[in-house]
Amino acid sequence: MKKTYVVLLLAVVALIAALGGGFAFLSYQFLSSRPSDVAQDVVYEVSPGKGFNSIAAELEQKGLIRNALFFTAYARIRGDRSKVKVGEYLLRTNMVPSEVLNTITSGKSIARSFTVSEGLSIYEISELYQKEGFGTAEDFMRWVRDPQFIKSLLGESQISLEGYLFPETYMLTKYTDTKTLITNMVRRFLYVYNEVISQAEVQGWTRHQVVTLASIIEKETGAPEERPTISSVFHNRLAKRMRLQTDPTVIYGKADLSGKIEINITRADLTTPTRYNTYVIYGLPPGPIANPGKEALLAAVKPATSSYLFFVSQNDGTHIFSEDYAGHNKAVQRFQLDRKAREGKSWRDLQNRKQVPTVPKK
Structure with missing residues (x-):
C-alpha cells in the first residue's frame, strides 16, 4: 500500500513538472513572439474607462499580440495592468509583447x-x-x-x-x-x-503697453529689418501726442464688434469710432491686436533712433519712411496712387527675397 502511494505521488510530481515546463515553454514562446515579421504601423487608442481585458482583446484582434490571455497574465505579473494610460499610441505589428506593454503604459501619445x-x-x-x-x-x-x-x-x-x-x-x-x-x-x-525686457525697458511702460505696441508693429510689417524703424515712428508719434493712425487697429476694432477678422477696410471704417481705432483715439488701444513674436517685442522696447513720423507701403511688404507730411504725401502719390507702382507687386515678395538689413529710405 505504501509502495503504491509513493508511485502515485511521483506520478503527480512528474505531471506537474511536465505541465509547468510546458507552460514555461509556452510563456517564453509568447513573450518572444512577434505577430508579424512585417513592421506595419497601427494607431491604437486607449480611451477613458477602457479595462485591461478589453485592451488585450483589441490588441489581439488588431494583430498586435498573439494571445490576449497570455498578455493579460504577463501584465499582471509585471504589475502593469493598472498603469495603462489614456492616449493614442503608435504600435507596430512586429513588436514583442513587452514593447507593446511598455508603449501603452508610457503615456507618450502620438503628438x-x-x-x-x-x-x-x-x-x-x-x-x-x-x-x-x-x-x-x-x-x-x-x-x-x-x-x-x-x-x-x-x-x-x-x-x-x-x-x-x-x-x-x-x-x-x-x-x-x-x-x-x-x-x-x-x-x-x-x-x-x-x-x-531684460535687454531694454521703455521708461514708465507697463507690460501690457509693450505687448500692445509690439502687436501693432507685428501687423504693420513682415520685413524683419523694418521692425525697429516702424517702432520708432510710433514712439515718435506718441511723444508728439499724434494719433497712431494704423490700419490694423481699424481691422481689429471691427472684429471686436463682429467677432471675426475682415481684412478689407473702407474710408468710412477709418472714421468709425471703436475702442481700437487709432484714427479716432489717441495713444495706444486698450490692448493688443494680435500675438507678436520675440522680434516685435524687442522692437517695441528697443526702437531705432529716427525722426520719422510716417511710413507707407511700397507694395512689396516693405515701406518708405518720411519725417513730415509733405514727404509722406509724395510717397503716397508715388506708391499708392500710381497704379503702375502697384502692378505685379505683393507683400508675398518678402518670402522670395534675401533677408538683408537695409537702411530706411527718406
Missing part, C-alpha cells in the same frame, strides 16, 4: 504639430485650432476671455489673452485640452518676454 504664426489674432488662432481638428473655436475663445483664467496666468486682469499667446509650434495629442494648450502658450510668452 501632432499646431503652428501659430506671428501676428495671428485670437480670432484667427481659434479658427485654425478648429480647422486642424484639435477642438472648437468656441471653446478656445471661451478660455482666452475667461476673467479668472486670465488672472491666474498673467497675475492681472485683462480683456482677453490677445497678445499673450506666443506664436510657435506646439505638439498636441488627441487628449490635450484647450485650457492646457492656452496655458502653455502663455507660459512660453512669459518666458520670452522676460528675456526681452
Whole structure:
C-alpha cells in the first residue's frame, strides 16, 4: 500500500513538472513572439474607462499580440495592468509583447504639430485650432476671455489673452485640452518676454503697453529689418501726442464688434469710432491686436533712433519712411496712387527675397 502511494505521488510530481515546463515553454514562446515579421504601423487608442481585458482583446484582434490571455497574465505579473494610460499610441505589428506593454503604459501619445504664426489674432488662432481638428473655436475663445483664467496666468486682469499667446509650434495629442494648450502658450510668452525686457525697458511702460505696441508693429510689417524703424515712428508719434493712425487697429476694432477678422477696410471704417481705432483715439488701444513674436517685442522696447513720423507701403511688404507730411504725401502719390507702382507687386515678395538689413529710405 505504501509502495503504491509513493508511485502515485511521483506520478503527480512528474505531471506537474511536465505541465509547468510546458507552460514555461509556452510563456517564453509568447513573450518572444512577434505577430508579424512585417513592421506595419497601427494607431491604437486607449480611451477613458477602457479595462485591461478589453485592451488585450483589441490588441489581439488588431494583430498586435498573439494571445490576449497570455498578455493579460504577463501584465499582471509585471504589475502593469493598472498603469495603462489614456492616449493614442503608435504600435507596430512586429513588436514583442513587452514593447507593446511598455508603449501603452508610457503615456507618450502620438503628438501632432499646431503652428501659430506671428501676428495671428485670437480670432484667427481659434479658427485654425478648429480647422486642424484639435477642438472648437468656441471653446478656445471661451478660455482666452475667461476673467479668472486670465488672472491666474498673467497675475492681472485683462480683456482677453490677445497678445499673450506666443506664436510657435506646439505638439498636441488627441487628449490635450484647450485650457492646457492656452496655458502653455502663455507660459512660453512669459518666458520670452522676460528675456526681452531684460535687454531694454521703455521708461514708465507697463507690460501690457509693450505687448500692445509690439502687436501693432507685428501687423504693420513682415520685413524683419523694418521692425525697429516702424517702432520708432510710433514712439515718435506718441511723444508728439499724434494719433497712431494704423490700419490694423481699424481691422481689429471691427472684429471686436463682429467677432471675426475682415481684412478689407473702407474710408468710412477709418472714421468709425471703436475702442481700437487709432484714427479716432489717441495713444495706444486698450490692448493688443494680435500675438507678436520675440522680434516685435524687442522692437517695441528697443526702437531705432529716427525722426520719422510716417511710413507707407511700397507694395512689396516693405515701406518708405518720411519725417513730415509733405514727404509722406509724395510717397503716397508715388506708391499708392500710381497704379503702375502697384502692378505685379505683393507683400508675398518678402518670402522670395534675401533677408538683408537695409537702411530706411527718406
